[in-house]
Amino acid sequence: MKIQLFKVRIDDEFCKKDQEAVNRFFGRVEVLRMEQQFLAEDRCWSVLLVYEPGQQADKSTEIETETVDSLSESEQDVYEALRTWRNEKARELQVPPYYIANNKELMRIVKAQINVPDELLEIKGFGLKKVEAYGEEIVALLDSVATP
Incomplete structure (x- = not known):
């Protein structure tokens, strides 16, 4: 187990x-x-990560190797809507966007086709706290993008 410290400047x-x-x-x-x-x-966020070196998360899933370009047009629309929501929510809460969900987590949500908040618990990086905080909003957003 190792640690890494990042400084995320808000400028x-x-x-x-x-x-x-x-x-x-x-x-x-x-x-x-x-x-x-x-x-x-310092006008920045200090972010401390505790991690295991050399181990990529979710090695068994192909989602990790996918890029936004590999998504279908409708999946890209959902991904961009999630990114926009996440960035707005981060500004509102005055936290870095990855605190709410990093890009890989957003990609997993797109691919998992979430229908109810509890399904987010299956997404790596989403625990009960995140689901309680953001689950309803995410599902509502997914519903609104799926049915314009």
């Missing part, structure tokens, strides 16, 4: 780059625990 010029670095890291290791704290003086 527009750095935020996206810092978030992408964290997302890339998520893709290379099995994250066991994440803790974050906003450092007002």
Whole structure:
């Protein structure tokens, strides 16, 4: 077990780059625990990850190797709607977007075709706390995208 500390600066010029670095890291290791704290003086989030090196999450699933480009047009629409919702929710809660759901988790949601909040418990990265916090909104969004 190892730890990695990231600093995610909230200034527009750095935020996206810092978030992408964290997302890339998520893709290379099995994250066991994440803790974050906003450092007002530095205008950034400090993100501590506890992880197992060299183990990619969900090795048995092909979703990990898929990219947005490999999604069908309708799946891409759902994925983009989820990303938009996640980013807006993150701004509202003043947390980094990956705190709500990282891109791989969003991809898993698209592929799993979730119908009820409890089905989110089958998505790696979604525990009871996330499902209780965001499940109803995610399912409502999925319903609205599926039936415009």
